[in-house]
Amino acid sequence: MYKYYSTIDPETGKKKPSTKRGFKTKKEAQLDAARTEQQLAEGTFITEDKSSVTFEQVFKQWFETISSTYKPSTRKAVLSKFNKRILPHFRKLKMKDISKAYCQDVINKVAEEIKSVENMKMYANQIFEYAISKEILVNNPLKGVIIPKKDEEFIVSADEPERNYWEKLEIKKFLDIAKLECTMRDFIMFHLLIYTGGRKGEVLALRWSDIDFKAKTIHFNKTLFYEKGQYVTLTSKTAASRRLISIDDTTVGLLKKYRTGQYGASVVHLHSKDTEMVLTREEGSPLRLAYPNDKLNEIIKSNNLHPINIHGMRHSHASLLFEAGASIKEVQERLGHSDIKMTMNIYTHVTRTVKEQTASRFEKFMEL
Template sequence: MAYFRKIKSKTAKKGYTWGFTMDVGIDPVTGKRKQTSRRGFTTKSEAEVAYHKLKDQIYKGLKLESNDVLFKDVLADWLEMYKKTVKVSTIKSRRNLINHLLHYFGDMKLKNIKRPMYQQMLNDFYKKGYSLNSISSLHTTANMIFKRALELELIHQSPTDFAKLPKKQVTVEEIESKESKIRFLEKEELMEFLKMAKTEGLYLDYQLFSTLSYTGMRIGESLALKWTDINFEEGTISITKTLFNPTNHETKYQLLTPKTNKSIRTIFIDESIQAILKKHRVQQSQYKLMSGTDYVNEDFVFAKLSGHPLTVKLAGERMKRILKKTSLEKDITPHCLRHTHTSLLIEAGAGIKEIQEILGHGDVQTTMNIYAHMTKDLKEKTSQKFGELMKGLSENL
């Protein structure tokens, strides 16, 4: 039941505004009727629209009272909606941010959270040494929560509006000294690494690292590969998913959609990598027979002897083990093989658009940035090699 009424106002043009009071249930302790009010509407029809919205919210179980609603209640409502729009990995990445916000504002009434208080929270995080990226993510999360409060008409203004994010003051020296470097292996270094992986590597090492080097796939994409994704007749690999395993426990993984829509792609593979994968499939079949019912067959290409996919952490540890056996003195991770593949594409004369499609970059600017850095690096190395050659010639004159 609702009661609509005119309310005198010195600021309104008509001298009054509209408001309403409505029943929201019975207090289980006192047995008395519970009510909530809204006011400040220009016309009765606006008040009626607001009433029906609020009625729907209460009907759906969102029992928020205008004066006493707490920040944590709105956060819980927002989170339920947010979960339906993003991947599990995104929710996990926001958990710490949500906990920080709850620590500051959790039990506070929404109406008591003002702009100076919110700005102070951001400043506190900066003083505590949190990165600018973390503070920016915190602000983005808070903004979404308060936007939800605005949608529910629980507040008229968001305390996140006009907030100033801290900015690091970069000196000229830092700009000049901070040259972005993309780590990758040159062709000869890659050959040495893969040869060592083949002769000294453990099961899956040579197959996995060869695939990463020859395709430019992300490590998560390669570990999510299933045999049904490989078409040997067409010589292609379909990339449609990525492995999500934050705890690195071999059984606690999920297959999620790739990073962007552009990441869903089909790439061609040459005969050499096809031969490696075909041989690997035969070997894997033999291990399945040996393991019998203990093997969990989920069709993963890079499956451990248990049948579960290799984890990202283990792949990194395997790579370090092989690198120690080589003469290479580079700090290389599995992701660096993606850059290595990019360098080989550039050397082969591939264009930016072609490289973008192979790597599955959502934004061509990402490809251009990598291309620019790697082209510069390759040119510098070519110049050095030429200088060494000319030095050797001049010494023999």
């Protein structure tokens, strides 16, 4: 056996003695002591009580620490990512035994299964960095691991990417159909999604107090979330998401008409601080988060419309804003994007009309 001094006693400020025993010979103990001495000098030594710590143990400690800073929806999403994609590969492994080669192998496998492997790597990386901060690890085995590219990423496709938005005439056709086939509530729901560019959760969480009929504005500041068998409204995740947007006369008129129908003409107070939700079921409870998706798919199938999803309505709103001449910054603020790259991604998929206008403007400029 031999003694060594590694960790500092917080009460005395002095290094605490530790013992390592079980060697068969004095020479064997001396050789191990020399290695320990070198690791202590280099700052790469990890105490025995930390050398057996597993990835799962570190994850649980990290999640308990960090989860209090997350919204319930984010907490649920992060936990799902770990349970589905990360823990199955690392759960019972000791942190000290996880090698760079193993991490590369895991990333290669996950890249074959999902597109969002970069997101998965980012979360796993946080566990390794947390372990380093707690002196469980010295080096991050995920550092330098490469995300492989698939063969199709190098192939130039002649096909147009699948279009998840509607152009102006398609939107008009859809709204004409929705007006005939839907209830007033559902028509208002689709109209708000298309005319405001709001996220589904934001639109479903709207309350009458968020709408200023006189100023013609809507205040998006919360989102609807389903957890533990009940619907709750949460404040928007980022400052950019909490935004005040202007609405047109058509939207104002529809909302006034809908509210009058709900409360009766004699009791409508358009400027009250009514906190009732705008879009609800018959008994007043919030609509299911999947309801807009289900209703949209039903209308698209029965009328043979170009298929898009609910997020495609937000994309459509942005595309038409660009077509109307709005700047990238204006669209970013209206959609509540915290990162302008998200807006730029939409801009690269703008409508055919915008592309034609761009070509036309270039032609006219060259003729001058």
